[in-house]
Amino acid sequence: MTEPISEEEVAHVAHLARLRLSDQELEIFTRQLGAVLEHAKDVEALQLDGIEPMSHPFPLENVTREDEVGEMLEREKVLDQAPAAEDGRFQVPQILGEQP
Amino acid sequence: MxxxxxxxxxxxxxxxxxxxxxxxxxxxxxxxxxxxxxxxxxxxxxxxxxxxxxxxxxxxxxxxxxxxxxxxxxxxxxxxxxxxxxxxxxxxxxxxxxxxxxxxxxxxxxxxxxxxxxxxxxxxxxxxxxxxxxxxxxxxxxxxxxxxxxxxxxxxxxxxxxxxxxxxxxxxxxxxxxxxxxxxxxxxxxxxxxxxxxxxxxxxxxxxxxxxxxxxxxxxxxxxxxxxxxxxxxxxxxxxxxxxxxxxxxxxxxxxxxxxEGLKIGIISELMGGIEGISPEVIGKTREAASVLSANGALIEEVSIPASLYCLSSYYLIAPAEASSNLSRYDGVRYGLRVQGETLAEMNINTRTNGFGNEVKRRIMLGTYALSAGYYDAYYGKALKVRRLLAQNFDEVYSKFDVLLSPTSPCTAFKLGEKTSDPMTMYVNDVxxxxxxxxxxxxxxxxxxxxxxxxxxxxxxxxxxxxxxxxxxxxxxxxxxxxxxx
CATH class of the missing domain: 3.90.1300.10 (Amidase signature (AS) domain)
Incomplete structure (x- = not known):
């Protein structure tokens, strides 16, 4: 029987989700995610052609409002909760010149 | 106490x-x-x-x-x-x-x-x-x-x-x-x-x-x-x-x-023994509740919501998929924890790796996987179709019944640590x-x-x-x- 998900795939997904896993975690998560995906095989096996997917409980329509300035949060109070701020802005490590 | x-x-x-x-x-x-x-x-x-x-x-x-x-x-x-x-x-x-x-x-x-x-x-x-x-x-x-x-x-x-x-x-x-x-x-x-x-x-x-x-x-x-x-x-x-x-x-x-008096109340048969893992005791008490409502003048009948058999699997694809997107905002930039790194990406990774617990990591990864190229249709897409079937099932049942009845939890309160070893055992509680x-x-x-x-x-x-x-x-x-x- 093929495993529902491989360690390589879990490592790739962790990378996409910006998470670092130790070798031991990789092994455990692979087993656990495999068990959940194994359970999901009942859904995977269903014949559901022609059924419209439903991404939301009720039909959603775009909600618009008048383009008027409303109540806003104070910049200082928002930045006060940031891990690092400088000159009234969020401060992050250098981005330009970073290797992709 | x-x-x-x-x-x-x-x-x-x-x-x-x-x-x-x-x-x-x-x-x-x-x-x-x-x-x-x-x-x-x-x-x-x-x-x-x-x-x-x-x-x-x-x-x-x-x-x-x-x-x-x-x-x-x-x-x-x-x-x-x-x-x-x-x-x-x-x-x-x-x-x-x-x-x-x-x-x-x-x-x-x-x-x-x-x-x-x-x-x-x-x-x-x-x-x-x-x-x-x-x-x-x-x-x-x-x-x-x-x-x-x-x-x-x-x-x-x-x-x-x-x-x-x-x-x-x-x-x-x-x-x-x-x-x-x-x-x-x-x-x-x-x-x-x-x-x-x-x-x-x-x-x-x-x-x-x-x-x-x-x-x-x-x-x-x-x-x-x-x-x-x-x-x-x-x-x-x-x-x-x-x-x-x-x-x-x-x-x-x-x-x-x-x-x-006069209300038509359906008991969901899939949750009364149709799906495995719901305790007979809980099912028995739910039947007692139905009898009480019946004694008060309600009409009680068993009804079927066939798509409920696939709800657990569908939910554990849809909810993690949405979570993986929602929780991407915790990146160490605007609020909460930041664990420093040489580059922005490293800072993001250090912050999320240290800041999130194991269950959150599991769901983020599961959701990312369910949404990823090559698996989207098989997992997330299928789960959304089950959701549609379920909505149709409910519409049909509610055309004949006013109210539905079922257990809330498949069991009474369990011991600490009893269900933490494997995620699926815990997930079944939501069935x-x-x-x-x-x-x-x-x-x-x-x-x-x-x-x-x-x-x-x-x-x-x-x-x-x-x-x-x-x-x-x-x-x-x-x-x-x-x-x-x-």
Whole structure:
């Protein structure tokens, strides 16, 4: 029987989700995610052609409002909760010149 | 634990009436609850933060307003505990995660604002599974909450702290959020009333998002009537939540005592033995509840919701998919924890790796996988189609029936650590509650019986969207039948 998900795939997904896993975690998560995906095989096996997917409980329509300035949060109070701020802005490590 | 809060303090309605008439002072009432917290919180751990000072100041203010002849709202002087994933201005809001351990939101959630406007006193922020991911409150970064009925058992989850707070007499009312059963399941395990409103019935503005197409905020209470009162306070349209429903809901209180004569009530057969893993004892008690409703004049029949067989699998694809997107905002830039790194990407990775617990990581990875190229159609796409089938099943059944009945939780409260070794064992706890979230319908858990282990068993009442008045009416009938019996 093929495993529902491989360690390589879990490592790739962790990378996409910006998470670092130790070798031991990789092994455990692979087993656990495999068990959940194994359970999901009942859904995977269903014949559901022609059924419209439903991404939301009720039909959603775009909600618009008048383009008027409303109540806003104070910049200082928002930045006060940031891990690092400088000159009234969020401060992050250098981005330009970073290797992709 | 013996509940030492006097019975007369148990309902929010009586507290509010007596505070408004001047018979009781809000400070005096608050002190009763604070002293209960002082005695038992170290054993139960329902709270992440107890707001003793803030609550006293608010209660004093309430008493002043009463004395000056002001007209106060329906929750005047009522102490309320709020789940720690609802924003409270200037008050730590952690979602029980290290990544938000010291975060103080710059604004109040709409629900919190409405509670304040109704005169309520915020007594504390309750413990939960991290980011509401779990069914036992064991996934909190700050340690588990325990069930007040038996401290060796879990309170359920993810709103376990809110359920335990009401059950332990720490507050007459609490607020939780329900994405797959996170209000109803702990309500059942703790022997209190818990409500998941119609999707869009209560504003989600200021709720830390888990799965946005499923999340709803709702109340816990000791009585059905109290839950309805609080629901009326927190419900209603909010321009700040574009999914909130703009049509007004009929009053939840008007027909509360009208009984169930002539109502057609269906018992969901898949949740009465059709799906494995639901305890015979719980099924038996749910049948007893049906007999009680039948004795009160309702017509009871078994009905089938065939797609409910696939709800668990579908939910554990859809909810993680949405979570993986929602939780990408915790990147160490704008709020919460930052763990430094040489580059932006490294900082993101260090922050998320250190800040999130294992269950959150599992769901983020599962969701990322379900949405990834090559698997999207097989997993997420299929799950969305099951959701459509489920909605069609419900429509069909509701064309013949007014109300549906099922167990809330497949079992009574289990021991701490009993189900933590493998995620699937824990996920099965949501099997009866998930269908309502997938279709956005309201449902309530009403305490109805006790198991052989002495632990509470709740039953679930489901109705079509916006039919909460009917839901509360049936729940109230069941509640009074139960108290007449005792």
């Amino acid at each position: 013996s509940p030492s809060v006097p019975d007369s303090f148990v309902t929010a309605e009586s507290i509010s009436e007596k505070v408004k008439s001047g018979e009781w002072s809000a400070v005096e009432i608050l002190d009763k609850y604070l002293s209960q917290i002082e005695q038992h919180e170290s054993e139960v751990h329902a709270f992440n933060t107890v707001l003793e000072g803030e609550a006293r100041a608010a209660a004093r203010e309430t008493d002043k307003r009463v004395a000056s002849g002001e007209t106060l709202g329906p929750l005047a002087g009522v102490p309320i505990a709020v789940k720690d994933n609802l924003c409270t201005k200037g008050i730590r809001t952690t979602a029980s995660s290290r990544i938000l351990e010291n975060w103080k939101p710059p604004y109040d959630a709409t629900v919190v604002q409405k509670l304040f406007s109704a005169g309520a006193t915020l007594i504390g922020k309750t413990n939960m599974d991290e980011f509401a991911m779990g069914s036992s409150t064991e996934n909190s970064a700050f340690g588990p909450t325990r069930n007040p009925h038996d401290l060796s058992c879990v309170p359920g989850g993810s709103s376990g702290g809110s359920a335990a707070a009401v059950a332990a007499g720490f507050a007459p009312i609490s607020i939780g959020s329900d994405t797959g059963g996170s209000i109803r399941q702990p309500a059942s395990l703790c022997g209190v009333v818990g409500v998941k409103p119609t999707y869009g019935g209560v504003s989600r503005y200021g709720l830390l998002a888990f799965a946005s197409s499923l999340d709803q905020i709702g109340p816990f209470a000791n009585t059905v009537r109290d839950a309805a009162i609080v629901h009326e306070v927190i419900g209603g349209h909010d321009p700040k939540d574009s999914t909130s429903i703009s049509e007004p809901f009929p009053s939840f209180l008007d027909g509360l005592d009208h009984g169930v 009866c509650t998930i269908p309502s979230n997938l279709v956005g319908h309201p449902a309530i858990s009403v305490p109805f019986a006790s198991g052989n282990d002495g632990m509470p068993i709740g039953v679930q009442i489901l109705v079509p969207p916006m039919q909460e008045a009917l839901m509360y009416r049936v729940a109230s009938t069941l509640e009074s039948a139960k108290s007449n019996e005792q």
